[in-house]
Amino acid sequence: MSAPENELTGHExxxxxxxxxxxxxxxxxxxxxxAVFAVFYVVYVHLGEEGKDLHAEYDAEAAEVMEIRFGQLGTLTADRDTLLQYKDDEKWLVAGKAVFQTHCVSCHGKDGEGLVGVNLTDDHYKHITTIEDIVKVIEDGAAGGAMPAWKNRIPHVNQVVLTAAYVASLRGTHAAGGKAPEGKEIPAWDAPAEP
Ligand code: HEC
Structure with a gap:
């Protein structure tokens, strides 16, 4: 099909x-x-004052939401009674689950069934004998960092406590496709402390 003469550039x-x-x-x-927008964008977002980029904005907003929500809780302490209480508290477990989904599923699997990390849905544990130990392992890590320490990466102590409570709540759910149990079987979370 030939195009009209005037639509050719004349190059051949x-x-x-x-x-x-x-x-x-x-x-x-x-x-x-x-192109013009990009210049303004770089100047505003990347060279502008602190707190203007999207990450900072997100962090600030997330912190605000967290403060409002956690305002209702006060500051939790990571003791046995608190953990036992919140492991059955559907409303607040959601906050623990959110942390778990963000930071833990890559190694422990979406339901805690275990991948690189151990299965958290059976009754066997390697580093844990009491419910408070979960907080310690989350804060300080284990196995020389194979299980990372989260102390400085999960900003609010309530989040740590609720994450621990969520982990406690996974016990005995025996998620499908779970890794074989590791460590030893431990007493129920609410078993009376050994004398
Ligand atoms: C980089 C991979 C990785 C990530 C991410 C990770 N873990 Fe782990 N976790 C491990 C490994 C590996 C172990 C087992 C360590 C060992 O074998 O001694 C472990 C062990 C644990 C234990 C102790 C289990 C036991 O049997 O004693 C708990 C509890 C735990 N992780 C919770 C969490 C939580 C909560 C998060 C998210 C905040 C998390 N882990 C994120 C790798 C990870």
Whole structure:
């Protein structure tokens, strides 16, 4: 199919001719506009004052939401009674589950069934004999960092406590596809402390 003469640029290479199809005006305008926008974006978002980039904004907002929510709880202490109470508290376990989904599933699996990390849904544990030990392992890590320490990475103590409570609540759920139990079987969380 031959194009009309006036739509060719007149360039010819080895008999191959070039159509003269300029980019539509709106397209060029958009391109120019996004180039100009990029300059402002870099200056504003990356070179601007602290706290203007998206991560900082997100962190600030998340902290605010957390403060409002945790305002209702006060500051939790990581003791046995608190953990036993919150491991059955559907409403607040959601906060622990959220942390777990963000930081823990990569190694412990989406339901705690275990991947690189151990299965958290059976009754066997390697580093844990009492419910408070869960907090210790989360804060300080274990196995020389194979289980990382989260002390400085989970900002609010309530989050640590609720994450521990969530981990406690996973016990005995025997998630499908779980890793074989490791460590030893330990007494129920609410078993009376050994004399
Ligand atoms: C980089 C991988 C990794 C991540 C991420 C990770 N863990 Fe672990 N975790 C491990 C490994 C590996 C072990 C077992 C260590 C061992 O074999 O002694 C472990 C052990 C544990 C234990 C002790 C289990 C026992 O049997 O004593 C708990 C509790 C635990 N993790 C909770 C968590 C929580 C909660 C998070 C998220 C905040 C988390 N882990 C994130 C790898 C990870």
């Amino acid at each position: 290479y080895d008999g191959i001719e070039e159509y003269d199809n300029p980019l539509p005006g709106w397209w060029s305008a958009l391109f120019a506009l996004s």
